[in-house]
Amino acid sequence: MRPASFGYHKATDLAHALALLAEFGDDGRPLAGGQSLVPMMNLRLARPAHLVDINALPLTAIERRGDVLHVGALVRHHRYLSDPLIAAHFPAFLEAVHWIGHPTIRNHGSIGGSISHADPTAELPAICLLYDATIIASSTGGDRRIAARDFFLGAYVTALQPGEMVTAVEFPIPPAKSTGAFIELGERRGDFAIASVGVALQWSGRQITGAAVVCCGARLVPIRASEVENLLIGRQLDAPDAAAIGRRFANTIEPVSDHSGSSAYRKHLIGELTRRTIERACQQALETA
Amino acid sequence: MKADSPKHIGARIQRFEDVRLLSGAARYIDDIRLPGMLHCTFARAHTAHGTILEIDTSGLADLDYPTWVFTGKDTAGLSMKAHQDYPEMQYSEQPLLAEGKVRFVGEAVAAVLAEDAYKSEDAAEQLFIDCDPLPVVGTMAQARDASLPPLFDGWHSNVIVQRQMKGGDLEAAKAAAAHIIKRTYRNQRQAGVPMEGRGVVAHYNNADRVLTVWSSTQMPHLVRTYISEELDLPESRIRVVAPDVGGGFGVKGQVFGDEVLIAWLAMKTGRPVKWIEDRREHLIASIHARDHEHTLEAYVSADGRLLGLKADISVDNGAYSTYPFTSAGEPGMVGKVLPGPYDFQAYEATFRALATNKCSIGTYRGVARPSAVFSQERLMDDIAAELGLDPFEFRLKNIIREFPYKNVLGFTYDPGSYAESLELMQTLLADDVAAAKASHASDTTRVGVGIACFIEQTAHGTPDFTRRRTPIETGYIAARVEMAPDGTVTIDLGLQNHGQGLETTMAQVAADALGVLPSSVYVRHGDTLTTPYSVGTWGSRGGALGGGAVHVASLKIAEKLKAIAAHLMQTTPDEIELADGQAYMRSAEDRFIPISKLARAALRNVDQLPPGMLPGLEAEQRQDGPRDGTYANAVHAAVVEIDVPTGKMQLKRFVVVEDCGTILNPLVVDGQVRGGVVQGIGSAMFEHFVYDEECQPLTTSFADYLMPLAPEIPNIEVHHFETPTPLTPLGAKGLGEGGAIGPAAAIGNAVANALGVEVRETPLNANAIWHLSAHLRPAE
């Protein structure tokens, strides 16, 4: 369990990193927290010829820029837990972070790494999809803005091109009061999920004016529940009809089946977790009404 | 002071070895680095079953560093031979490197050596193993399917061995039965997973012709014997050292082909050779455990008395027979232990081991008994449910209460606290039982309580192995005790300490016998150069037999110390008592001589010895186990809470009531029990080694092979009874494995209780629980 031999290059600034990535093309990979890349290299499932260490780059801001929350690619997962903007506007994001691995993983792992790695059960890709984030992919040729729904193409496959790296993720700040929840089911605390569901609701008084639902674990990429999201809009705080909506969402999905969970189980779980997240998001709205 | 000075045996002494282990000073196999050392990486089979057409090593020529490669052609004829001398058992050998065929994914096909481990790993990747696939025997059903070809030439089928055990009149029991209850239970395949994997370093010294082998093993002397026989070397010129071993759990309680091979490579290349197993290799290619299916048929009287039991036992053995316990060991053990703690006198068990294209089954903490007790105790609850009896009452009605008790197979149980343990547990759980009952009103949150009542035959002696006809052959444990001229003590122990606390408990035992402090006793182990021949640490024998050996050997030295003291104080030896580092005169407590002075007399100022007494203070004892072993007993209980809609189960409480006879050190006993329970929880809820239909392993890292982790484990409460056995010198029974034996059964019963269903198999993960609770969900 040792990596195949590779070259290591420490990038001093963004221009340097992009130049190195351009030079190496398909043979180069950014190294961020290393929490996914290094295990993959040890198992020789990944064998990049060149690692471009981007840890010295100043891509570490979480800040409001106009209507969006700007999150630098190197923001480590633990930072969200104490960030007031995340708590105020993206409660499902905040909840999701609690489910990512263990403290050491959250101290090292970065958002750029998590979404570029694109594990089908990872939380942050689902959160990007839930909050309609835009991913900024940079290269020596300039920046590309990629909508989250166009970014995740398959398990461990994204829209990034050779020579490109994520520099930031932008989350549009909800215009109205926003509540949300993220619930996950795994065998053990910190495990990758068998299935998880996130919900974000926007409110006008006691009425839902905007809704997003996402689930991961069911398929090779996170899934938005566009069909049922519309059903939530206009509903009242105390009558979201969450169970029916959960069932309906589940019925649109044909989940994978493997030794950690049958398809039928995952399907049921998605329905149940959808119900619970909606009810929790409504409860939050009630408490802050 | 002396008469009431505190005993060291039974004291809560913190483990001496922890200073080394917790401060990073311990030295494990990978810490051994020798000049000129070569590193070995195995090229392993990717095909589960196939004929090797070619091993293409030409890629090595392109490398810009030297490599050495060896295949089965080089080691032809060298193999692991693990045969139980039963006429029904089909013979097989596991070549050190595959010859002709591969029989499971992960089997070592070639050894590639280079000057560092990165290079040998890169080099091993250059090999191309061309295999012509053969039909895969992947399940127990396929192994019993006569149309599939046997794994070995000359075999008549893939049933490696099938035998019967019986006692009493089963037909009569059946005829007398008011209820006949038949069930099939299944335990999944597991890996063993100590924190430190295995590893071997070997070095042959040409000058004195001594081969030294360091191995992360539980049984250094057996490794020595096997290497000597297989490589035809004098055993006196082989030294096997087990350095600090980071957990064994039975996985390291067998001799592996790689231990022989690395020794052979060191001799062949003339350089030290090192191989350190990585986690993937450990998971796919060391040994696996469990993987049982039992069909039990119980005959029960109208008033709830067990009259007889019929059992059919199958174990999916994987490809090869492991040394020294063999593939007959695992199923045979189930047949032997199923009668358990209950009083009935008619029994018949048919047991078999089946060959499949998987990693071989070996010994892992509990050895067969976690599976046997799962079946036995699930059956007890299933019978109780069918008869409408309370699980405690039903067990208490059938529990053995009079000792010694001769069981249906002729094994004699020494005294224990079976009924008392059940009764105590009943009291401890009263509130949980009530809560479980109340939760049945809910279809979303259910609470369940489950118990497992069992006995464990421990401290097996030579007669037990003679009966089994395994290559282990012998059951004694040896200790050599020596006092130095300054009065400090060395114990050279035939056991190997890899977490059992032996460096502390053995010092406590010697300290009491010799009247010295435990801290003045140095316990050495794990090196065949210094320790007397023994079979190593496994089978819950260390405390009972190792402790016995140390006690008896120490008493021999104490006798001599007393004789010297008596001579110097002009009294008789029976007037002398050894305590607190002094030899006191019983009748005049103000008269004493320091033990160090006696030791000095025995070894240096020998002119002070009584006339005719020879110098020296050392003694050796080989302590064998009793004919039928000694039986420890325990009751485990689990309280679970299940979130029915998601199948998520939380373990709320885990309680153990156990009796291991004399307790040498309560801290060590509790630690052993808790560690075992955690592993049992792993069996019950998480761990599952999965193969697909082509026998490709799917759970080859810790991302997929789920070990129990701290957040899932509740506080484990441990309560004790202490019924010393008359069969070992200190009254101690074995306890190392017991913790792992009960949890699968207790948790299985708790789930059954919570959901009101019968639980037939493990692991009880979220998916399984969800499928078991279908009846509680509204139809969708």
Ligand SMILES: Cc1cc2nc3c(=O)[nH]c(=O)nc-3n(C[C@H](O)[C@H](O)[C@H](O)COP(=O)(O)OP(=O)(O)OC[C@H]3O[C@@H](n4cnc5c(N)ncnc54)[C@H](O)[C@@H]3O)c2cc1C
């Ligand atoms: C035991 C364990 C448990 C874990 N549990 C979870 C969990 O429950 N949920 C979860 O989501 N994750 C989990 N992880 C993964 C963790 O969150 C990782 O940190 C994350 O997936 C990757 O982030 P990283 O910064 O470590 O990326 P790295 O490992 O450094 O890189 C991952 C991949 O992304 C690429 N990359 C990195 N940065 C960029 C960039 N800026 N632009 C383009 N490509 C980039 C790398 O080249 C590589 O291909 C776990 C990891 C471990 C070891």
